[in-house]
Amino acid sequence: MAEGIKDKVAILGMGCTRFGERWDVGGDDLMVEAFVECLEDAGIDKNDIEAAYVGTCYDEVNLGKAAVAHAEILKLPHVGVTRTENFCATAQEALRAATYAVASGAFDIVLALGVEKLKDTGFAGLPIGGGGAFPRLGGYNGSGPSSFAQLAPPYSTKYGIEMEKVKKAMAHISVKSHANGKMNPRAHLRFPITIEQVLNAPIIAHPLGLFDCCGVSDGAAAAIVTTPAIAKSLKPSQDVIKIKAIQISAANGEETLFSNWDGASLITTQVAAAKAYKEAGIKNPREEISMMEVHDCFSITELVIMEDLGISPPGGACEDIMSGFYDLDGKIPCQVDGGLKCFGHPIGASGLRMVYAVYEQLLERVPEERKVKNMRLGLTHNLGGEPARGVTSLGILGRD
Amino acid sequence: MAGICSYGGYVPRYRLNRGTIVQAMAWMNMAIMAHAQGEKAVANFDEDPITMAVAAGIDALKGIDRSTVEGVYFASTTMPYKERLNAGIIIPALNVKDQVRAADFGGGLKAGTTALLSALDGVEGGRINNIAVISADCRLAKTATNQEMIFGDAAAAFVVGDKDVIAEFKGSYSVTYDFCDHIRSNDADTDRQWEERWIRDMGYSQFIPEAINGLLDKHQLKIADFAKVIYPCNNRGARKDINKKLGISPEIEQSNLQAEIGDSGTSLPLVMLAQALEGAKPGDKLLVASYGSGVDALYFEVTENIQNKKGNLGISGYLAKKEDLGSYTKYLVWRDLVPADVGMRNEVADYTAFSMLWRRRKEILGLWGSRCTSCGTPQWPPQRICANPECGAVDKMEPYSFADKTGHIISFTGDMLAAGLNPPSLSGRIEFEGGGRNMFDFTDCTIEELFTGKAMTMTFRLRYNDKARNIIGYYWKATPLQEVS
Incomplete structure (x- = not known):
C-alpha cells in the first residue's frame, strides 16, 4: 500500500508575478520575474536546482513545445x-512532478x-482548438x-432551486x-463590484454574465521544493511549509x-478531494480546512466545487455562499487572493498562483486586512478542461 | 409497375418576409415592389442543398426499410462540390447501404424531374429498385433584383420503386432547348437573366404548353382528366396565359408556393408534387412539368396505397413549422453576401483531415455510435472499451444508430463568445432515449425555448464552412422534436 507524499516535501520558496494585461512583457520576462523572486525567497543559488518542471498550455502563443x-x-x-501540460491544471501538474521528484x-x-x-492572441477570451482533428x-x-x-x-433542475436564486449565489x-x-x-482586477452589477452585466454564455467569468491575463508563478529536513536546515527560524497531499x-x-452523470457536479473533483x-x-x-483557492473560472464552477469538495452539502452551496461562509471573514474563506476572477487565468500559471496564495x-x-484567521491547512483546486472532460488537481498545504 | 412509393419534403424554418427586402432595397430598384407579397423560405446559416436534401430524404424514407434502397439521385444547381459526388455525402447521412447507384443531376432547372424520370426508367427496366430521388436548391441572387424576391429554398424527395406504389408512373414527354433565359457560369454565384417579358412570352408560355400538349397527345388525354396540374412558373402573366392556353382551371392548378416558399429551382416541381400527393385520392391523375433548359412533363395515377402513407411531415408540415427571419442583414450574412467578422478566434481552426473523415465517416456523417453487446450500453462516439464502469468489456461493440433517436436536454447554453453566424451559439448535452449521450450544437431554436428535459431530434447540418480551403464539413445537430400528427 502506497503511503502517499504527506509531509515528504516542503516548499522552500515561491514567486508570483503581478497578473494582468502585461502588454510590455513576454512569457520569457514573466518567467524570469517569478523565478527571481522564487530563488530569492528560497535563499539558494540557481545552480542548486537539480531538475525543473515548467507548465505552459498554449504553445502557439507561448514559448513553444518541449522545455x-x-x-x-x-x-x-x-x-x-x-x-507539463494538462489544460488549466498545467501549473499544479508541474508542482506534482517536482514533488514526486523530491519524494522519490x-x-x-x-x-x-x-x-x-x-x-x-489579439482577441479576448481563450483560443479554440487543442482537441485534435476530430472536434x-x-x-x-x-x-x-x-x-x-x-x-x-442541471444544477437548478437537480436541486429544484430556481435559476434566479442560483444566479444570486x-x-x-x-x-x-472582487472584495478580496x-x-x-498582484491581482489584475482590483476594484469592488456589486450584486446588481453582476446580475445586470451582458451575457457571455447563458446564464453567465460578464462578471460570472474570470479574466484573461498574463502571469507566472514558481515554487522550489525540497525535503522538510533541508528546508529546516536552510531556514531554521521559519515554519516549514509542507505538502500534505x-x-x-x-x-x-x-x-x-x-x-450516470447528472451534469451538475464534477466527478473528478469528488474523486481527487476524497483521495487528497x-x-x-x-x-x-468543513471543520479542518482553513482556506481554499479553487478553480473559479466561472462563478457556477466555484458554486458546484463547494459541494464536490464536501464542504457544502449537496444542494447546500447557495445557502452557505449567501450566509458568507466563504467570505474572507467566514468559516472557510475562499479565493482569498481574489481568485481566477481577479487574477485572470493565464492557463499554465494559475495552479501555482493558488499555491502561492496559500503559501503566503x-x-x-x-x-x-486580508489575513485568514486560524490558518492551518490550505486547499488548492486546479481544474483543467471541461466539467465532463477534464482533470482536477487537488493540493493541500500546511505548516508544522 | 414503376412509380412513387413514398414522398417527403423539407422547407427551412426561416422565412424572409418580402416586405423586409423591399424595405431594405427598394430605394435601389423600385421594381422589386411588384413581388412584395408573401415570404420566401431561407436556409439557416448551417443549411445548404445537401443538408436540405438529407432532411427531405429522411422525411420520404419514414416507414421504408432503408436497406432496400438501391440508388440515390440528387438534383440541384447549387451543389457545394464540382468534384466529389454530392449524393455521396447524402448516402451515409440517410443511412442507406454503400452498395447503391448514385448520381448528381444538375445543369438546368429541369434536372429534378430528369432525375425522377431516370429513376422511373431504371425501375421500369427492372435493373434497379427503390431509388431515393431528392432535389434541393438554395439559389443566390444579386441584391435588389426580382430574382432575390422570387427565389426560395426547399427540398423534396421521393422513393421510386415497383412495390406498394402510391402513384403509378404512366408516361412522360420531354423537350430540351438551349434557351438562355438565365445562366450561371462555372464561377458565378448568381444568375445572369435576360428580359422578363421575353422569358414570359418565349419561354414559359411556349415550352410548358408544348411539353404538356405533347404528353396529352401521346397518351390521348385531356387536361381535365387530371386532378392536379403541377408546373413551376413564377411569372404571374405567364401562368395566366398557360392556364388559359391549356384550360387549367383554378381547382386543378397546384399552387407554386410562391407566397410561402418562392421558386426553389430544380426542386420546385417536385416540392409541388410532394404537396399534391398529400391531398391526393386513389384514382387521381397528376401531371407534373418542370421548366429550365426545356421541360419534362410526367404523368402519374394515384393508387389505393396512398391511404397507407403516414408518419412524415411533408411540405405542409414544414410550412407550418416556421419563424420569421425578420432581418434582411441576417440573410445577407448567412448567405455570405456581406463579409461579417466572426472574430479572430475562428482563424486558427484546423483543416479537414479527409483520411480521418473517411475512417470515421459512419459516425460523423451517419451518427453511428456503438452498443456494448455485453451490457447493452449505447455510446457515442463508438468506443473500443465499454464506458459502463461496471462493464468495461473490450471490443464487444456493435454499430448503433443515434441519428434516428430522440434525446432529452441535460444541459444547455447560448454562447456569445463562440465564433458563430447566429449568436448566441446554442449547444448542450443530450441524453438519448435508450442510452448514450453527447454534446451537440443546437439549431432551429432559440435560447428561450430550451429547458432541461426538452425532447430533441437530430438533424444533419453544416458543422463548418472552411472558406480558406473551400471545404464544407457536415455533421449532426440537435433541434426541438416536432411531433408528427
Whole structure:
C-alpha cells in the first residue's frame, strides 16, 4: 500500500508575478520575474536546482513545445527540464512532478514553474482548438464559458432551486472575490463590484454574465521544493511549509458516454478531494480546512466545487455562499487572493498562483486586512478542461 | 409497375418576409415592389442543398426499410462540390447501404424531374429498385433584383420503386432547348437573366404548353382528366396565359408556393408534387412539368396505397413549422453576401483531415455510435472499451444508430463568445432515449425555448464552412422534436 507524499516535501520558496494585461512583457520576462523572486525567497543559488518542471498550455502563443526555451531563458545548469501540460491544471501538474521528484529521493531541490502569455492572441477570451482533428469534424461550437455555463441548468433542475436564486449565489461569489482581489497588489482586477452589477452585466454564455467569468491575463508563478529536513536546515527560524497531499483525477468517459452523470457536479473533483483528504489525514474538511483557492473560472464552477469538495452539502452551496461562509471573514474563506476572477487565468500559471496564495497565508506574509484567521491547512483546486472532460488537481498545504 | 412509393419534403424554418427586402432595397430598384407579397423560405446559416436534401430524404424514407434502397439521385444547381459526388455525402447521412447507384443531376432547372424520370426508367427496366430521388436548391441572387424576391429554398424527395406504389408512373414527354433565359457560369454565384417579358412570352408560355400538349397527345388525354396540374412558373402573366392556353382551371392548378416558399429551382416541381400527393385520392391523375433548359412533363395515377402513407411531415408540415427571419442583414450574412467578422478566434481552426473523415465517416456523417453487446450500453462516439464502469468489456461493440433517436436536454447554453453566424451559439448535452449521450450544437431554436428535459431530434447540418480551403464539413445537430400528427 502506497503511503502517499504527506509531509515528504516542503516548499522552500515561491514567486508570483503581478497578473494582468502585461502588454510590455513576454512569457520569457514573466518567467524570469517569478523565478527571481522564487530563488530569492528560497535563499539558494540557481545552480542548486537539480531538475525543473515548467507548465505552459498554449504553445502557439507561448514559448513553444518541449522545455528548451524555458531552460535557455532561466539559464538552468544543464539539468532535466520537462514541460507539463494538462489544460488549466498545467501549473499544479508541474508542482506534482517536482514533488514526486523530491519524494522519490531522486533529487533534493526541484523547480516547478507555470507561465502563460495569453495577451498575444489579439482577441479576448481563450483560443479554440487543442482537441485534435476530430472536434473539427464532429464537435460543437463553444468557447471556454460554454461548457461551464452548462453546469447551471442541471444544477437548478437537480436541486429544484430556481435559476434566479442560483444566479444570486453566483453573483455573491464574484462580489466576494472582487472584495478580496481589490486588496491584492498582484491581482489584475482590483476594484469592488456589486450584486446588481453582476446580475445586470451582458451575457457571455447563458446564464453567465460578464462578471460570472474570470479574466484573461498574463502571469507566472514558481515554487522550489525540497525535503522538510533541508528546508529546516536552510531556514531554521521559519515554519516549514509542507505538502500534505496532491491528487489528480481525470475524467474517464463516464461523464460524457455513460448515463450516470447528472451534469451538475464534477466527478473528478469528488474523486481527487476524497483521495487528497485521505492522503492528508483530513476527516472532516468543513471543520479542518482553513482556506481554499479553487478553480473559479466561472462563478457556477466555484458554486458546484463547494459541494464536490464536501464542504457544502449537496444542494447546500447557495445557502452557505449567501450566509458568507466563504467570505474572507467566514468559516472557510475562499479565493482569498481574489481568485481566477481577479487574477485572470493565464492557463499554465494559475495552479501555482493558488499555491502561492496559500503559501503566503501559511507564512503570515499578508497584511492584516486580508489575513485568514486560524490558518492551518490550505486547499488548492486546479481544474483543467471541461466539467465532463477534464482533470482536477487537488493540493493541500500546511505548516508544522 | 414503376412509380412513387413514398414522398417527403423539407422547407427551412426561416422565412424572409418580402416586405423586409423591399424595405431594405427598394430605394435601389423600385421594381422589386411588384413581388412584395408573401415570404420566401431561407436556409439557416448551417443549411445548404445537401443538408436540405438529407432532411427531405429522411422525411420520404419514414416507414421504408432503408436497406432496400438501391440508388440515390440528387438534383440541384447549387451543389457545394464540382468534384466529389454530392449524393455521396447524402448516402451515409440517410443511412442507406454503400452498395447503391448514385448520381448528381444538375445543369438546368429541369434536372429534378430528369432525375425522377431516370429513376422511373431504371425501375421500369427492372435493373434497379427503390431509388431515393431528392432535389434541393438554395439559389443566390444579386441584391435588389426580382430574382432575390422570387427565389426560395426547399427540398423534396421521393422513393421510386415497383412495390406498394402510391402513384403509378404512366408516361412522360420531354423537350430540351438551349434557351438562355438565365445562366450561371462555372464561377458565378448568381444568375445572369435576360428580359422578363421575353422569358414570359418565349419561354414559359411556349415550352410548358408544348411539353404538356405533347404528353396529352401521346397518351390521348385531356387536361381535365387530371386532378392536379403541377408546373413551376413564377411569372404571374405567364401562368395566366398557360392556364388559359391549356384550360387549367383554378381547382386543378397546384399552387407554386410562391407566397410561402418562392421558386426553389430544380426542386420546385417536385416540392409541388410532394404537396399534391398529400391531398391526393386513389384514382387521381397528376401531371407534373418542370421548366429550365426545356421541360419534362410526367404523368402519374394515384393508387389505393396512398391511404397507407403516414408518419412524415411533408411540405405542409414544414410550412407550418416556421419563424420569421425578420432581418434582411441576417440573410445577407448567412448567405455570405456581406463579409461579417466572426472574430479572430475562428482563424486558427484546423483543416479537414479527409483520411480521418473517411475512417470515421459512419459516425460523423451517419451518427453511428456503438452498443456494448455485453451490457447493452449505447455510446457515442463508438468506443473500443465499454464506458459502463461496471462493464468495461473490450471490443464487444456493435454499430448503433443515434441519428434516428430522440434525446432529452441535460444541459444547455447560448454562447456569445463562440465564433458563430447566429449568436448566441446554442449547444448542450443530450441524453438519448435508450442510452448514450453527447454534446451537440443546437439549431432551429432559440435560447428561450430550451429547458432541461426538452425532447430533441437530430438533424444533419453544416458543422463548418472552411472558406480558406473551400471545404464544407457536415455533421449532426440537435433541434426541438416536432411531433408528427
